[in-house]
């Protein structure tokens with residue numbers, strides 16, 4: 001049978017047989033029971049198809065005497081039947097490409113434990129949990145997030161300030177709506193997170209590129225370029241994509257600017273949990289005494305990106321605007337997954353998982369650094385970074401990073417060119433690559449060898 005519902009398939013078969021003269025007026029059709037047995041479908045399925053044919057005048061039901069094809073057939077040809085659209089082909093679940101950027105270690109996510117927690121939540125579904133719920137997201141998750149942030153990121157907030165959305169993009173869309181960013185100037189790191197840039201432009205924000213150096217966003221330059229910007233979007237812990245941290249003096253300068261000019265700051269704290277050397281860096285929000293920072297977190301790196309779960313901590317003065325926008329946008333995640341994530345946090349799995357991933361990433365990062373040094377040492381220099389889930393390698397040879405990234409994609413590598421993340425021309429060059437899914441040293445060597453061939457070929 002085709003992908004149509006079974007009753008429709010049966011209906012169409014009869015219509016076709018009548019159209020093509022294989023079934024003639026007055027001819028008896030099989031009984032519901034015998035056809036159901038023959039086709040190995042439920043009797044109700046055949047009954048539904050027959051009822052449809054009777055209601056449209058193609059069949060005549062004669063009770064005990066059986067069902068026959070009607071004597072006076074309606075003048076509708078089978079070709080006039082509405083054709084069911086072909087279902088979209090389901091894209092095969094794609095395994096991460098070698099060196100794929102931005103993914104956590106998908107092979108090491110505790111899937112069985114997760115499945116158990118989801119199942120428990122499914123069993124708990126009651127009538128009330130089928131309703132829409134709070135526009136800010138499930139309370140159990142907001143409470144768990146507020147606790148986590150207080151303990152691990154030094155961010156003090158109440159669950160009422162937490163808004164759960166379908167990932168960082170949805171968080172950003174909520175910020176733009178609540179702050180009415182269309183046409184408004186917004187500082188954006190240059191280079192900066194490509195997807196966020198595309199989204200902000202799509203939403204009509206007027207992006208002001210602000211250069212990034214070894215100390216992160218050049219705040220003074222931002223003030224020079226657009227002192228009255230309504231918003232600044234920053235990645236203070238690990239600048240995306242360069243991986244550097246926002247320096248202490250610049251943090252103060254940014255917070256002072258926001259307070260003095262009535263600007264707002266989005267702190268995108270997307271992967272600060274992954275730091276392998278030294279103390280974890282404080283969240284900018286933890287230093288935000290004037291309550292000007294909108295803190296944003298995401299479970300994409302800490303759990304898995306398919307979850308589509310992120311959150312904001314909203315300054316108290318902005319709560320009414322965010323509540324109104326959240327009510328209009330409704331860009332939330334399914335309650336079931338929010339409740340499962342809350343269980344994951346409450347039962348301590350989250351912090352255990354992060355600890356395990358930090359250890360694993362230290363090892364996997366080491367595999368890649370070693371393999372690049374051994375096999376691409378003359379071509380690449382890995383940037384010193386103390387955290388994050390990507391590596392940045394600078395090209396030692398005279399070749400354009402975008403040409404290398406394009407050739408690498410053809411060779412099956414998931415790396416990207418830094419210059420593609422820049423707004424102003426002539427931006428920094430370099431290759432961004434992920435190490436989290438390199439399960440063995442051998443895999444890292446394999447990736448480095450492919451990369452060497454790609455760069456040699458681009459020279």
Ligand SMILES: Cc1ncc(COP(=O)(O)O)c(C=O)c1O
Pocket residue numbers: 102166167168169170193235240268270298299300305309310
């Ligand atoms: C800089 C940055 N921020 C945030 C995110 C999280 O995005 P999302 O929650 O939409 O998956 C990512 C993910 O790649 C990122 O690179």
